[in-house]
Amino acid sequence: MRKKRLTAGLILIGLLAAPGLVESQSAKEDQTLIVSGQPGQAQVIQKNGKSYVDVEALARLTNGSLSFKGNQITLTLPASAAASAPAPGPEENSAFSPDFLKAGIETMAVIREWQSALMDAIKNGYPVSDSSLAAYQAQAVKNLKLTYVSRSTDGDRSGYRLLSNELANMQKLSNRILAAHRDMQNITPDALENDPLNQQILSCARSIVSIAASGQFQDEASCH
Secondary structure, eight states: OHHHHHHHTEEEHHHHOOTTOBOOOOOGGGOEEOBTTOOOOEEEEEETTEEEEEHHHHHHHTTOEEEEETTEEEEEOOOOHHHHSOOOOGGGOOBOOHHHHHHHHHHHHHHHHHHHHHHHHHHHTOOOOHHHHHHHHHHHHHHHHHHHHTOOSHHHHHHHHHHHHHHHHHHHHHHHHHHHHHTTOOOOTTTTTTOHHHHHHHHHHHHHHHHHHHTBOOOOGGGO
């Protein structure tokens, strides 16, 4: 019985080995079969120009199992590494998660309100003070923290950096205007219309809206 099984167990590698199964071979006169990711090897026999391997050795090498029924031998292979590998983790996904997208949109809404309030005050000659802008700043910081804790994909993490930069630039602009008022400097109604930092904030805001609409992270120079 043993002899019969071994005779039947010689099988063509070309029929059993899936693409990528054979990782390396030595010279023709002394070949061995190596399965990628598995220890050990199996001897390869050359006959009539074709390569054969003992099916029992192949089963051991692939952690498979053999079953015999009449003249039929069934080799059951485990799931391939690709099929059994875990799904790509969050760090491999550049799409925005729903929670992050919602928090990010709310963060940008507050930053835009903050900027609009600052521009309106300057344009209309209204007094600008820490107390008049503090609520916008506090809410923007709070919302940004929510975007931080809601990150779950690579796109979320990259998007958070853009939002963080936008908030930092808005804070810088606000602080500069507040300092000018405290120093009694003259600020003309159109002071922010051609201000480079203000224009950068506006450009970044428009880009973030477009990026959010796409649902996929895209880098934006104006947000750096």
